[in-house]
Amino acid sequence: MYRTVAQLDFLQAILASFFPSMCTRIQLPEPSVRGRPVYALRVRAGRGENRRGVLLVGGTHARELMNPDMLVELAVDLVVSYRNGSDIVLGGRRWPANEIKTILETMDLYLLPCSNPDGREHVITADGMWRKNRRDNPGTSCDGVDLNRNLDLLWGVTEGQISCSPCSQVYCGPSVFSEPETRNVKHLLDTRRIDCFVDVHSYSELVLYPWGHAPTQTTDPSKRFTTLPAATCLPISDSTYAEYMHPRDLQRFQTVAGRVVTAIAAVRGHTYTAQPGIGLYATTGTHGDYVYSRHIANPSLRRTYGYTFETGPWQGSADESFHPADPEPIKEEAESGVIALVQQCICAIELIGIRLLERDDEVERLRRVRDDTLATAVHGRSWIALFERVQTSLVGVILADDRLAGQAAELLEAAGSQVEDEDKVLDPSVADRAPALVAELAERAPREHQRDLQAIEEVWDEVAGRSTSDIIRTLMERGPAPQPSAT
């Protein structure tokens, strides 16, 4: 069952009115093309600024009705969980209250449940299979722009499922960001800190990440979309073109998408497929890819990881697949996937550094080591992946215990100081405290993290008493897999 635009707006208004410390309704600066207000909802708990942010968008394509409902229901579930201290149960997947609490107290969640209200209204009142917005295209009887082709990544390059024809269901619009609905999304990206992004669509049971316009390669950085002409109404001229992505980013996309797939499957056993967007079909000007491309086009901007979900399976017909008679199971699994993605957006080091040390100097130094050194090698990336696997559950343990939090902050400070000097030998006091903290965390950590924490303890034995450069070289040359014992 599907809510009207007015009901979606009303639900957000109620949450903001009843729980103003948690929910803030944001009227976006531009009404829709037919003059409807467009609302987003910020959901958070507690105090603290400069949080990592996640933007969740639904309803881009009008006929894909389930996802706006799912996002408003997610907002209600988050509030109820936090206020009641209750778990969020989605079929076979239980999200513990303490994990939801960690998410809400450390992140800013921005929900834009219905970015295309005119389109949704048209589906409800006139055409159940309408896809675009409701722009009146001048000089033609065909209305609408495909909002997921209107953004500034190779806009107007007709590579795959995109058209410069107003009568096409994949019409990219008369110009880049010509539509108020896409400008509203850009507004949120420009004015809020957004680290992770999901544009939720239907159908096909997919978790998509960049790139959608060309195959991805990690070896030739000269192949960048910034070197290609846009607004050509022609495909990319080089049929062999493959877009560069830093291997660390590709690993991150794959890892996070994999965890989303796991969280979805746990609800009722449906296994979504994680793949680059081009695996569905080639596109340009899409939300997920644009979001990720921003820091490449403008290096002064923050890197934001953009994903696209395609929720729900083929149901025997397009009509039933876009708006099934019973969307509840699909909404539950989609919600589980969204929570997983939000959780994966937490950065423990940043959290500990900024919240406990109240500065980001050490965070920035460690980030440079991660991105500029470790990420350039296969084994280095394995250590990064290990840390990202364990951090989301361990950060809750740490923040809930003042003693552990203090120890973690001290070690973070020491690590930040350590990496400043490549010849500095690891301080013996740090060499003792770190494994003790890891051992204590291992006692409290879920069983799934035991092997990873053991790998940290093992490598720690190897690096104790050595210099910064030796430590980093060890991590670059030896991954976290258990080493065979000498015979």
Added chain:
Amino acid sequence: MAAVGESDDRATRSGTPEGQPIRYEATLHPGTAGRLDASRAADLDLDRVPDPKGRIRVLIEPQQIHALVAAGVEVRLHRAVPIQPLDSRLLVDDDSARGWLDRRLAGLQREAEGGP
């Protein structure tokens, strides 16, 4: 192959017997024009929807069918999809929407009394 995506949003003349505008859910296959790959399919500017077997599945209006066949594409119609509002039975009424929210929020202490 020229694009066949030029369709009119208004009611087509060849609708249902009751005069209701109609589109069809169809899959496209190589016909007399030969191979039909994803690139050629994209050039057709049609409303393509995902297909469970990776076929080219589209929503098309009658005049587009004629153009596709004339262009040598085999069109297999699977079902008629009238251009009509969403089935009203799929919509939540206002009382039900409010009732759902009231049940979900039951027992929670509001931070501020009174509605919007």
